[in-house]
Amino acid sequence: MTGLPRRRLLGFAGAGVALAGAGAAVGALSSSRPSSDQVRLTGAEAVPFHGEHQAGITTPAQDRMHFVALDVTTTKRAELVSLLQEWTEAARRMTAGQEAAEGGAVGGNAQAPPKDTGEALDLPPSALTLTIGFGPSLFDERFGLAGSKPAKLIDLPRFPGDDLDERRTGGDLCVQACANDPQVAVHAIRNLVRIGFGRVSVRWSQLGFGRTSSTSTAQATPRNLFGFKDGTNNVKAEDGDALREHVWVAPGDGPDWLVGGTYLVARRIRMHVEIWDRTSLAEQEQIVGRTKGVGAPLGQVAEFDPVDLHVKGKGGLPVIGATAHVRLASAEHLGGVRVLRRGYNFTDGSDGLGHLDAGLFFLCFNRDTGKQFVPMQAALAAGDKMMEYLEHNGSGHFAVPPGVREGGFWGDTLFT
Amino acid sequence: MTGLPRRRLLGFAGAGVALAGAGAAVGALSSSRPSSDQVRLTGAEAVPFHGEHQAGITTPAQDRMHFVALDVTTTKRAELVSLLQEWTEAARRMTAGQEAAEGGAVGGNAQAPPKDTGEALDLPPSALTLTIGFGPSLFDERFGLAGSKPAKLIDLPRFPGDDLDERRTGGDLCVQACANDPQVAVHAIRNLVRIGFGRVSVRWSQLGFGRTSSTSTAQATPRNLFGFKDGTNNVKAEDGDALREHVWVAPGDGPDWLVGGTYLVARRIRMHVEIWDRTSLAEQEQIVGRTKGVGAPLGQVAEFDPVDLHVKGKGGLPVIGATAHVRLASAEHLGGVRVLRRGYNFTDGSDGLGHLDAGLFFLCFNRDTGKQFVPMQAALAAGDKMMEYLEHNGSGHFAVPPGVREGGFWGDTLFT
Numbered sequence: 001m002t003g004l005p006r007r008r009l010l011g012f013a014g015a016g017v018a019l020a021g022a023g024a025a026v027g028a029l030s031s032s033r034p035s036s037d038q039v040r041l042t043g044a045e046a047v048p049f050h051g052e053h054q055a056g057i058t059t060p061a062q063d064r065m066h067f068v069a070l071d072v073t074t075t076k077r078a079e080l081v082s083l084l085q086e087w088t089e090a091a092r093r094m095t096a097g098q099e100a101a102e103g104g105a106v107g108g109n110a111q112a113p114p115k116d117t118g119e120a121l122d123l124p125p126s127a128l129t130l131t132i133g134f135g136p137s138l139f140d141e142r143f144g145l146a147g148s149k150p151a152k153l154i155d156l157p158r159f160p161g162d163d164l165d166e167r168r169t170g171g172d173l174c175v176q177a178c179a180n181d182p183q184v185a186v187h188a189i190r191n192l193v194r195i196g197f198g199r200v201s202v203r204w205s206q207l208g209f210g211r212t213s214s215t216s217t218a219q220a221t222p223r224n225l226f227g228f229k230d231g232t233n234n235v236k237a238e239d240g241d242a243l244r245e246h247v248w249v250a251p252g253d254g255p256d257w258l259v260g261g262t263y264l265v266a267r268r269i270r271m272h273v274e275i276w277d278r279t280s281l282a283e284q285e286q287i288v289g290r291t292k293g294v295g296a297p298l299g300q301v302a303e304f305d306p307v308d309l310h311v312k313g314k315g316g317l318p319v320i321g322a323t324a325h326v327r328l329a330s331a332e333h334l335g336g337v338r339v340l341r342r343g344y345n346f347t348d349g350s351d352g353l354g355h356l357d358a359g360l361f362f363l364c365f366n367r368d369t370g371k372q373f374v375p376m377q378a379a380l381a382a383g384d385k386m387m388e389y390l391e392h393n394g395s396g397h398f399a400v401p402p403g404v405r406e407g408g409f410w411g412d413t414l415f416t
Numbered sequence: 417m418t419g420l421p422r423r424r425l426l427g428f429a430g431a432g433v434a435l436a437g438a439g440a441a442v443g444a445l446s447s448s449r450p451s452s453d454q455v456r457l458t459g460a461e462a463v464p465f466h467g468e469h470q471a472g473i474t475t476p477a478q479d480r481m482h483f484v485a486l487d488v489t490t491t492k493r494a495e496l497v498s499l500l501q502e503w504t505e506a507a508r509r510m511t512a513g514q515e516a517a518e519g520g521a522v523g524g525n526a527q528a529p530p531k532d533t534g535e536a537l538d539l540p541p542s543a544l545t546l547t548i549g550f551g552p553s554l555f556d557e558r559f560g561l562a563g564s565k566p567a568k569l570i571d572l573p574r575f576p577g578d579d580l581d582e583r584r585t586g587g588d589l590c591v592q593a594c595a596n597d598p599q600v601a602v603h604a605i606r607n608l609v610r611i612g613f614g615r616v617s618v619r620w621s622q623l624g625f626g627r628t629s630s631t632s633t634a635q636a637t638p639r640n641l642f643g644f645k646d647g648t649n650n651v652k653a654e655d656g657d658a659l660r661e662h663v664w665v666a667p668g669d670g671p672d673w674l675v676g677g678t679y680l681v682a683r684r685i686r687m688h689v690e691i692w693d694r695t696s697l698a699e700q701e702q703i704v705g706r707t708k709g710v711g712a713p714l715g716q717v718a719e720f721d722p723v724d725l726h727v728k729g730k731g732g733l734p735v736i737g738a739t740a741h742v743r744l745a746s747a748e749h750l751g752g753v754r755v756l757r758r759g760y761n762f763t764d765g766s767d768g769l770g771h772l773d774a775g776l777f778f779l780c781f782n783r784d785t786g787k788q789f790v791p792m793q794a795a796l797a798a799g800d801k802m803m804e805y806l807e808h809n810g811s812g813h814f815a816v817p818p819g820v821r822e823g824g825f826w827g828d829t830l831f832t
Contacts, residue, residue: 064598064625066763071770105643106709110698117693118643118708119761122636167768182480182598182625183639186763190641190772194693201770207763209480209598209623220538223599225606227521227534277533277610282526292534293522345535347482347602347623348764352583354487354617356606 043180046125049095051403052260053248056129056178057340057365058237060216064182065208065344066189067266067361069135069171069396070200077143081415083199087132087192088409097125100191117194120187128179130188132410133264133398138172148414150254152263152368153399159381161392168268168394171203176264176363178342182209204394206268208344208361215342221295221303225271225345225358226389228288229295232303233330235340246338246372247365249402257413260402262365265339265373268346268394271359276389287385289324297326309333323385329376337372339364359390369397459596462541465511467819468676469664472545472594473756473781474653476632480598481624481760482605483682483777485551485587485812486616493559497831499615503548503608504825513541516607533610536603544595546604548826549680549814554588564830566670568679568784569815575797577808584684584810587619592680592779594758598625620810622684624760624777631758637711637719641687641761641774642805644704645711648719649746651756662754662788663781665818673829676818678781681755681789684762684810687775692805703801705740713742725749739801745792753788755780775806785813 043062047055072080090100099105105118139149158164175192179185186207193202212224213231217238224230235242244250249258276284285291285298295303299311299319309327313319320327331338342365347358366372381387401411459478463471488496506516515521521534555565574580591608595601602623609618628640629647633654640646651658660666665674692700701707701714711719715727715735725743729735736743747754758781763774782788797803817827 068766068772106697106707108697110701111696113694114643114697114700114708116643117641117689119639119641121639121643121709168765183761186625186641186761186774190689190693190774193772194690197690197694202766202772203770205763205766205772207623207625207765209602209625223535223537225533225535225602227530227532227537273533273606274610274613278529278613280527281522281524281530284530285526291522292530293537345599345602347621349584349623350484350618350621354619356484356609356618356621358602358606 043127044124045127046096047127047129049092049404050406053403054131054261054400055095055403056131056176057247057262057342057400058215058243059127059129059178060219060237061211061213061342062127062129062178063180063211064178064185065211065361066177066182066185066205067208067363068175068189068193068205069203069266070173070175070193070196071203072138072142072172072199073201074199075142079199080143083196084411084415085409086195088404090191090195091130091188091410094120094188094191095125095128095130100195117187117191120184123181123184126179126181126184128177128184128188130192131176131178131264131400133174133176133400134411134414135171135173135396135398137170145414148255148257150258150399152254152370153397154370156265156369156395156397157374157378159377159392161381161387161390162395163391163393164395165393168204168206169396171396171398173200174264174266174396174398182207206346206361206394207348208346210345212343212345212360213341215340224360225273226276226284226288228284228290228292229303230343230360231341232290232295233307235338242338243340245367247340247367249367253367258399258401262367262400263369264396264398264400265362265364265366265369266394266396266398267362267392269360269362270357270391270393272355272389272391273358274355286321287323287325289320289326298324307332323383325380325384325386328379328384334376334379337376339366339372339376365400459543460540461543462512463543463545465508465546465820466822469819470547470677470816471511471819472547472592473663473678473758473816474631474659475543475545475594476635476653477627477629477758478543478545478594479596479627480594480601481627481777482593482598482601482621483624483779484591484605484609484621485619485682486589486591486609486612487619488554488558488588488615489617490615491558495615496559499612500827500831501825502611504820506607506611507546507604507826510536510604510607511541511544511546516611533603533607536600539597539600542595542597542600544593544600544604546608547592547594547680547816549590549592549816550827550830551587551589551812551814553586561830564671564673566674566815568670568786569813570786572681572785572811572813573790573794575793575808577797577803577806578811579807579809580811581809584620584622585812587812587814589616590680590682590812590814598623622762622777622810623764624762626761628759628761628776629757631756640776641689642692642700642704644700644706644708645719646759646776647757648706648711649723651754658754659756661783663756663783665783669783674815674817678783678816679785680812680814680816681778681780681782681785682810682812682814683778683808685776685778686773686807686809688771688805688807689774690771702737703739703741705736705742714740723748739799741796741800741802744795744800750792750795753792755782755788755792781816
């Protein structure tokens with residue numbers, strides 16, 4: 001099995017062709033934008049690992065996600081570097097649909113632990129992307145990185161209403177795995193953790209079962225667990241100017257090693273869905289600032305009609321109220337600030353008090369968290385009526401290095 | 417929107433046709449059994465709700481699951497009955513791809529809470545099934561059901577090694593939602609919980625991201641988080657004799673109201689994957705009793721070769737060892753006992769000790785738990801070497817009433 005793709009190539013290639021055809025057929029029958037089903041159906045292929053930027057940021061958001069934050073347990077810089085090199089090789093292989101290492105689950109020495117855990121055998125690449133980030137704590141004295149710490153890799157301030165659980169917060173490193181098959185995403189994280197044994201340990205992790213944002217104009221806007229379309233006005237992969245302005249670290253922004261990278265903010269947001277569900281439709285729409293059905297901004301007709309914060313309704317009051325989520329989160333309200341969102345719905349059992357523990361795992365990428373995410377979240381935390389239904393209980397901030405060149409490794413611009 | 421399917425019918429019908437074509441094309445290119453991808457691709461359709469038995473038992477196992485156990489908080493029998501009637505109507509609609517009630521998320525009175533939470537708008541039925549069960553505690557004095565309690569609805573004994581968490585154990589009621597889209601499964605459970613507000617509360621719940629058993633000969637065998645194919649010798653939907661013998665409650669078995677029903681056992685089994693991953697391939701295969709690659713019984717060649725417990729290897733010892741999982745779980749070893757398994761892989765974040773909290777949510781259906789699941793689990797708990805890597809920390813036992821007739825409701829044979 002050495003070196004062979006983990007999946008049966010003929011079957012997969014055949015499926016790819018057939019699926020592309022199916023997508024085209026659906027497209028011809030349905031109107032305008034593709035449904036989320038079509039996106040899923042064409043999602044078995046591999047996403048290139050190498051590039052100027054890491055994949056998993058502007059990649060059309062896959063349906064499922066497994067995110068992990070880790071603590072580095074070794075204190076040796078050389079061991080951290082070799083881990084990043086081993087991880088990169090494994091990531092290069094797994095995103096291509098191969099096993100984590102040569103030999104894999106069953107092709108190696110039977111007297112040794114397998115080089116792959118095996119649960120993704122026979123599954124296609126499923127658009128797996130793996131995206132690494134470095135937390136503020138990585139730049140302490142342990143690895144000689146203090147001088148390379150980006151000034152913008154701040155400790156996030158405490159926002160009004162934050163109820164952070166230390167067991168879901170922070171981390172020296174993070175890896176975001178996104179794929180259209182959750183088994184493929186879980187397999188990837190699990191194998192990276194396995195490879196890291198003795199050098200890193202899991203600090204916290206989160207499974208996201210359904211995407212809540214589109215990152216491409218080719219994707220339909222999915223719905224969050226409040227039942228609303230989420231991320232209609234997201235920064236999209238097709239808008240290169242917006243990506244340059246709001247997402248990618250540019251020369252002169254901060255340390256040179258981070259050019260082409262970005263900053264990732266993760267927030268675990270419990271949504272008190274049981275309370276929300278007892279709120280009237282009219283109130284829900286006032287809180288969001290959009291209609292629930294088609295997702296049009298209040299005062300408009302269609303989902304992608306521009307948000308107009310100045311439309312007046314009865315009594316001369318704005319149709320989109322002062323505390324509406326879309327107003328407070330809008331670029332207009334925030335002086336032009338935007339972020340690229342990439343969140344996922346989650347449900348993690350129950351809370352022991354008779355309710356589901358469900359919500360939104362918010363992930364966003366921005367060029368300067370202190371000037372983008374922080375003022376946005378500060379405005380929402382202070383004024384958004386939706387906050388009554390939310391509980392921010394996990395948080396992380398990570399510098400996301402640029403993409404890996406052929407032969408390079410994750411973070412090589414920082415470590416070499 | 418009243419009364420209309422929640423999803424755009426034309427688009428969905430078109431997708432169905434195209435997908436069937438895609439499946440056929442893949443089938444023609446690949447060898448022998450279908451891959452799990454094909455099954456997924458043809459999984460957007462609706463599964464009939466009515467029938468002799470409840471759906472979700474012999475239905476080809478869908479890819480995703482959300483399971484909930486609930487406590488009944490009302491003490492009024494009439495309120496419990498009307499809840500079951502409302503739930504049945506909602507289940508009938510949601511499994512058909514409609515919203516939970518007429519009016520739905522946006523078609524009702526805007527000044528009232530919506531009749532559907534909305535997050536499955538635009539999603540196809542996704543083979544959603546909803547399967548209800550009644551726990552032993554439902555048959556106490558509260559609802560006048562003590563005289564109707566099935567003698568076989570036992571409290572499960574404590575098995576060696578059990579480490580049950582009270583917060584993941586028991587329940588007056590359970591609902592298993594299975595679908596090929598997790599958002600559809602989560603939506604269904606969430607709406608049943610919403611409808612039950614004031615009458616039931618969530619006791620525990622579990623999301624399963626990937627199926628670990630096939631329940632149809634048309635499905636490929638999936639892999640569990642130990643990387644092995646799981647459930648090769650499962651009772652399959654196509655084997656009517658085995659279903660009659662091992663799954664369905666027959667006249668004379670117990671209370672008449674349960675004829676056509678079955679018993680559900682749920683076990684949350686944490687798998688210590690980090691320890692397993694440091695075990696050699698040879699040892700893993702000895703523990704399971706099958707090869708990891710193709711899943712053949714040790715001493716055989718192909719996955720579906722019959723397990724032969726008598727093949728001798730070096731030194732005259734059985735190739736399938738005395739403590740191998742397949743031996744202890746085999747019908748031969750257990751005097752003919754079999755169960756229909758329907759489990760799911762899960763991962764629920766981390767354990768706070770540096771490891772993933774991942775494993776198998778074991779679900780099985782059998783005709784007499786005391787004579788089937790209990791001796792099987794007792795044999796495994798006492799002798800299975802795999803137990804060193806497992807931790808049973810959640811458990812439930814439920815009587816699953818028969819299928820609902822047109823106009824009937826869940827449990828009507830018990831309550832009327």
